[in-house]
Ligand SMILES: Nc1ncnc2c1ncn2[C@@H]1O[C@H](COP(=O)(O)OP(=O)(O)O)[C@@H](O)[C@H]1O
């Protein structure tokens with residue numbers, strides 16, 4: 498008996514349709530699992546960095562509340578002892594006290610770099626201004642800071658992410674760019690904030706990872722991704738480097 502050609506066609510179409518449905522379901526499942534993996538990786542990066550910030554804040558508090566208070570107390574004691582001592586001993590005690598004062602400044606700066614409480618206290622715009630001044634003072638880098646005059650209402654954790662990115666990018670200008678000028682700009686829109694750090698220095702091949710590269714670029718990128726945003730490194734027209742971070746302001750970072 499000859500098979501009916503219509504039955505053959507419908508069998509073929511039915512088979513092809515089933516294969517297409519299975520294939521489509523497979524692709525959808527693949528896309529969903531890929532998205533879940535990316536979201537999980539982003540969440541992991543965010544958590545690792547948040548834990549790191551908590552730990553840094555704890556160390557900074559300990560430095561500030563314990564070590565610095567003790568230094569102040571020891572100096573006070575020394576000054577009293579100097580008052581009761583002869584001129585030569587008083588002079589030596591004065592020298593020790595001055596050393597301790599310098600040590601206090603070093604520890605205060607370290608505590609501040611570990612956890613910049615200025616971000617929480619003064620907001621991102623002013624903290625970035627202060628960061629620019631800090632780089633001018635400590636590294637001789639003239640930073641042209643361009644930030645909104647009114648502080649934008651963004652979550653403190655996100656402000657800290659932006660601050661840390663700016664800090665590392667400026668550090669890189671000092672270490673690698675070979676120039677003593679940089680630009681630091683912040684713009685805040687309804688959905689995103691954009692942070693841009695630019696220099697006109699020697700630049701580098703931003704597309705190639707090299708074995709000698711440090712963790713700075715990786716950490717900057719992870720911070721941006723952990724906050725639900727992205728970070729790009731681009732050569733600047735005319736030479737130099739531009740670091741741009743675009744972060745969603747309502748990411749809940
Ligand atoms: N602004 C810059 N100008 C020139 N080169 C840079 C700049 N930023 C980064 N680089 C290059 O990228 C490399 C990786 O930077 P990073 O990951 O921060 O590590 P590190 O600063 O510890 O070397 C640097 O060693 C340097 O070669």
Ligand SMILES: [Mg+2]
Nearest residue numbers: 669711713714
């Ligand atoms: Mg670096």
